[in-house]
Structure formats: structure tokens, C-alpha cells
Amino acid sequence: MSGARSAFAELDTGVHGAVRFGDGSTMGIEGRGTVLFKCKTGEHQKLTGVYHIPRLQANIISLGQLEEEKFKIVLEDGALKIWDPWHRLVAVVRRGANRLYVLNANVDKPVCLAARGEEASWRWHARYGQLGFQGLQKLSKGEMVRGLPRIEQVDQVCDGCLVGKQRRLPFPAASKFRAARQLELVHADLCGPVTPPTPGGKKLFLLAIDDMSRYMWLVLLAMKDEAATAIIHLQSRAEAEVGRKLGTLRTDRGGEFTARAFGEYCAGQGIQRHLTAPYTPQQNGVVERRNQTVLGMARCMLKAMNVPGRFWGEAVTMAVFVLNRAPTKALQNMTPYEAWYGHKPDVHFFRIFGCVAHVKVAGVHLRKLDDRSTPMVLIGYEPGTKAYRLYNPATDRVHVSRDVVFEEGRAWNWEEDGAGSSAGGDSDPFVVEYTYTPGVPGATPEAEPVPRAASRTPGATSSGQGTGRSTTPSSSSSSVRSGATPSVSAGMGAPLKKEEDSTRAPATPTGVEFVSPPSCGVDLDNDHDDGAPLRFRKLDDILANSDPVEQQELMMAVGDGEPANFEEARREQSWIKAMREEMTSIEQNSTWKLVDLPRGHKPIGLKWVFKLKRDEAGKVVKHKARLVAKGYVQQQGIDFDEVFAPVARMESVRMLLAAAAQEGWYVHHMDVKSAFLNGELKEEVYVQQPPGFVAAGHEAKVLKLNKALYGLRQAPRAWNVKLDSSLQDMGFTRCVSEHGMYTRGVGETRVVVGVYVDDLIITGSNPAGVEAFKEEMQQVFRMSDLGLLSFYLGIEVKQGTNSITLGRLHMQGNCLRRQG
Known part of the structure; x- marks a missing residue:
């Protein structure tokens, strides 16, 4: 913690709190950030999570926090010695007269990449997506790639690295199993949604990693349900490249990976499925850690050249391209590209992401004085072609060209051009929305691939639990007008048949009688275990041991004049009028449109909720009917992501x-x-037509929501x-x-x-x-x-x-x- 604002290389002033010292006094925290120290060799050492306490007169370093950051600390012979995570001696501090250890450190600022961009070492640092100088030196000294010059720069931090490379809670250091052949084990994970979406409407990306070579593939997706198709395409491509079948696929338990259709496909292809335990992403730690690396590099590339956040898709794609040609601790003296393809990659064509590029104008009708080049922005390398991908802000188009002259030290002025409102500033260029659940100590480590003969049934988990019932209803192929609104059906709908009441017999406390499920569909809440059998108890068994007085009080409390369901409400004109008012309000708001149910989706049911509005005297002033979605059947990560909404206390x-x-x-x-x-909804949600308001002639269709409904x-x-x-x-x-x-x-x-x-x-x-x-x-x-x-x-x-x-x-x- 420090009281000097100037000592921070980066500071988040949104962090507040208080620190209590040994004498009982407290001081307020006004931010948290990063402090850089310059060593005698010129290298940078970084302390993260440093609190800014303006009233603090001295700077204090926590030895416990250093130990958490993998620093080694030894107290012996009147001196404090500190080694960094790479076992290099960082500092030797002699004990003072008052038994304190006072470190005279040289606080430094991050290197301005724009000012040092002309130096070869810093230029290749930017070309490699802000890869650390230790990694660049390993590439050049080991001759792991072709076209990279000798790198002698000491390890320092630039301004792009500092704001772009954020760290999450640690994952396991290493797995106990390592594949010996290509495609023996592939890790896959879905990351997102990411805001803002790309110009093409992509909100997520799928990352797949071969366990043996650590080679990566990335596919941008608009919806989660596209993940299965993307994996199938990646499988075909990878199998064609190495001539070997995919053995095992390891993913989490997201609905996109546990869908029945995808499970059947994997079973038909002989692909083993490894699924992580619930709330245990560490079991898929290889791809989880790589997700963090890819996002960190993408942020650095966007920040370094002030590229708008909507180009995050191009940034993560280029990050994967670069990381496949960068060193990794999982491989010795080779890159993932060499481990996969068998030869060293070429990197002489690497250029800095987001720099200005002058593209040769190709055309047959050019006049003598017409410009021969157009300034654009480099956004990547075109796959399958020896050419660059370049964005023209003037026309909002992407071009592919090999005739390019680069100004790597110059960034595009997005503010002047008006194409990048999200660029610049102190905020992140893009936001990845996910919920991280810390692991449980002693969690099960990654399992080794089981023999191929032990292939599970589609959708089965490693513990023998299955996905249970199908969620893929049939859909009609007939077309319907977009935006058609259901009208009130004749008779306001027919009531369901109810079973005749029978004389209740007291249930024995020693045994519970289970009955057959009802013939109509049953909506289960999100806590239901799909692999468990459905069992239904009689109401007599549930109420057998209840106090009769409590039951009588409950029955007296519900008689408030409000209908319990649609069948009771349809008998009174006041409630019918209220329901029609609600439907009119929904129609005027363009809340939904009538469509065929896409394959692989399950519609959410709707119900009516009725409420009498009263004034302070208890007099009824309004009959209110609300159409509510049965949101308890929604699954987090598939039907929704975030749910919290603040209200005034x-x-x-x-x-x-x-x-x-x-x-x-x-x-x-x-x-x-x-x-x-x-x-406004970000997710793709389908609901059933409301009771009593089913569109005549379109009874099999569903409603696709454009905006939210109560109950979601x-x-x-x-x-x-x-x-x-x-x-x-x-x-x-x-x-x-x-x-x-x-x-x-x-x-x-x-x-x-x-x-x-x-x-x-x-x-x-x-x-x-x-x-x-x-x-x-x-x-x-x-x-x-x-x-x-x-x-x-x-x-x-x-x-x-x-x-x-x-x-x-x-x-x-x-x-x-x-x-x-």
C-alpha cells in the first residue's frame, strides 16, 4: 500500500474501503493499482493489487502478497532476500536499527510503445501481440521460428501490456495426464458473450486446443447453439490435416455441449466425451488458462493502437494465430505450430495489429493522376491466403491484399474518423461476460482418457448421469408473416379436464406412495437433475402430517377475490377486459413475433397472473392481468446470463x-x-402462445421474444x-x-x-x-x-x-x- 499517487503506473479509483492498523486506527482506500520497479539490469518488476491510501506516510509491501505471487522470501543473517517467480534474485534488504527492512526501490513508469516503436525489439514485441521479451528471446535463441531477428532487450512493461493483461484466480498448475498423439485429447470451451458484438454480429468465440501439440483453433459465433456445428467443422479440418481421428473431447457441462443431437453425433463418430464436474472449470484448465491468455493479448493489441472494441473478433483471431507461433511451457524448444505441422513457422510477415497500412489500388480504369494507394488499418492475416486483412474506415469494408506498405509506428485516428466511439479512454475496449466460481480445494483432477470401448451413451456424464429427456421438439416448415400477433381465440380457449376429487385417506408415515406422472407436459425448475427419474407424490402424502388448524387458516387466507388461474378469470368480464388490455400493450410494444420453433429449442410456457389494485382505504381501483413467463424452467448460460437488478432499499x-x-x-x-x-433481450428466447389467445390456424407455432416478459x-x-x-x-x-x-x-x-x-x-x-x-x-x-x-x-x-x-x-x- 502506498500514499503517493505518482507511484502508480495504473490505478483503478473505483476501489474503496478501509484498512485497520495494529494500533486500531483506520485509513480509507481510494484505489487499487500497479506499481513498477526498475531493477539494476533495467528490467521491470511489477507489484499488482497495491492499495492507494492518501493519508499513509510510508509505503508498505506485504510479504504475504509477494509469496502469493510466487516470489521466494528468505530471512537470514540480518537480511531479507527476495527472488522472483523465475528464481532470480530481486532484492537484498538489510535489517535496520528498529528491526524494520527498508527497501530503496526505483519506481518507474511503463514504456511508451509509440515512442519506442522504431526499435526492432519493441516493434517485434508489438507484432507478437505484446508477447513478453523472455518469450521473444526464447523464440530467437532457440531458432523456433524463421524470420525473427535476435532479441536482446531486457524484460520491461509497456503501456499496452499494463492495461491489457488482467489476471483471474489461478487454475491448476498442470494436469496429471498428457496426450502422446495428435487429436488423442482436445479441450474446448465457449467464451462470452462479449460486448459490443463484432460488425458481423458475433458475440462469442469457441476455443479448441489439441492436448499434445497445444495447437489452437478459434471460431467466432453469434449464438451458443452454433458451438456443436463449429466443433464438427473443426474436427473435419483437423482430421484431414493429420490423418488421425479425434479420440476424446473435453468440455464443460454447458447446454451447447450436452445437447442430445451432439451427443449422438459424438457416439456415432466414436468420440469419447469428458465433462467437467459442476462448478469446476479447473478440470478443463488447459483451455481455461488459454482463454485468459487470448483475451489478455487481444486487449493489449486493441489498447496499444486505440482500436475500437467492436474489432475484438479480429483481435482474438490474430492472438490465436500469434500464440500458435509463440513458445509455451507445455512444449520444449518448439512452438505449437511446429508440434502440429512438423516444421518451423515463418514470422517475417508479422506486422503490428491496428497500424496504418497503405493498400495498392488495383483497377483497370485508373487515370494518370488518381491515387495509387488507400490508407487502411491492419486487422489480421487472411486464412488460406498469403495476404493481409485490412479495414477501410472510410467505406466500412474489409479488404484482402498483399500489396501493402505499413506505417507500424502510426495508429489510425478513430475519433477524427468517427468510426470508433469505444476506442481510447481508460475503460476496457470490450467486456467479456462470465461468472467465475472458485474451485473447491481437493477437487478431482483431470481424468485420463478411458479406453475407446467404454464409450458412453450420448449426453452421459463421467459419473454415469445422463441428460435425460429430449429437448428437441419438431418444427413446422410452413412460413408465416413476420410480426403476426395472435388474436383472441373463439371461446377464450378450452379448460383442461380435472380429475374428480376422491375421499382422502390418511397416509401412513412409514411409506410414501408414488403415482404416474400427468399426461400433460411438466415444466421443471432449473434445480432438477435431468438424470434423475421423475417421481410424483400424492397431495395426501404431503399434507397427511399437517396441522388441520394451519390448513384451515391457509384456506381462509387465499380468498381475496383474485382468480387463481385463467379458467376462473374467463368467467368475469372485468378480468377478460384486463387480459385484453395486457395483450394490446404487448402488441403495441412489438414484444414478439409468431414463428416456427427452430430445431433444438424448447419454448417456455406462459401463464396469467391476476391482481386487484387497491387504494389506501382498501377499495378496488383496478383489475390487473399480467402475462408471465415460466422462467423457472430457464437454464443459466443457455437461456440467460445475468439476472441481478438493483432497487432502492x-x-x-x-x-x-x-x-x-x-x-x-x-x-x-x-x-x-x-x-x-x-x-431489450440479448438472448434468443421462444415462448408458447398465451392461454386463451392462441392464433387461429397457427396453433403449432411459438412466439419469439424481441423484448422481455414478466417472469423471465x-x-x-x-x-x-x-x-x-x-x-x-x-x-x-x-x-x-x-x-x-x-x-x-x-x-x-x-x-x-x-x-x-x-x-x-x-x-x-x-x-x-x-x-x-x-x-x-x-x-x-x-x-x-x-x-x-x-x-x-x-x-x-x-x-x-x-x-x-x-x-x-x-x-x-x-x-x-x-x-x-
């Missing part, structure tokens, strides 16, 4: 009301109509992202400690907004400013202006001239009514 709401009462401000209340329908696991987050961006576009700033609170303006123009899902409470010093905000919101969303706040989250609010009173008489009255 009750403590924050009380504080807002207290501040308004103190200042004499009035608090207003607004409600967003069908708020979740405004959230990702719906709250999609709506919150939409609302947050809209408020920020209006000039509001989100509170850093309470993400459900927004403010705009200061003094007489101050407006404060509290958000709880679709309820907004608004207050401010100027009533005109509050009304102006209401008008802005009504232009963006369909809003209900509820006037002054009187009832919020079950709390009655009474506003006076200089006071605000809160109460819960309404809730207490409801409890008394329900209890009779």
Missing part, C-alpha cells in the same frame, strides 16, 4: 422522505406501465438497464452507494428520483423541475402519473406542509379481513 426510501420533509419538498409518484416489456429470469435486469440508460441520457447521475437513487442538478434545480422496479418516487426543490421530468418520462415510456405519493410498497404516506407521516393501517386491515 427501504432505508434509502425513508431517508429520501425524511430529506423531503426537512426541506419542505413534495414527493410525487409515477408508475411505468408494463415496465418489463421495455427491456433476465427481465428485471433488462428493464433496469433500459431505465438506467434513459435516466442517464436525461442528465441524471446514479448514486455510487445506492444504485436505485438518481439525482440531477444542484440547488434550486435539484431533482431526486428513487426507483423500485417500475415505481418511481420523485422530489426536488423546484416543482417546475419535477413536472418537467414527468413530461420527459412520458415521452420515453408509457407512464401513470399517480400525483403526490400516498401509498408506496405497502406503506401509507400522508404529506403535510412541513411533515410526512408513514403508516401501515391498510396492511393491518387486510390481515384482519383475511383472518375473518
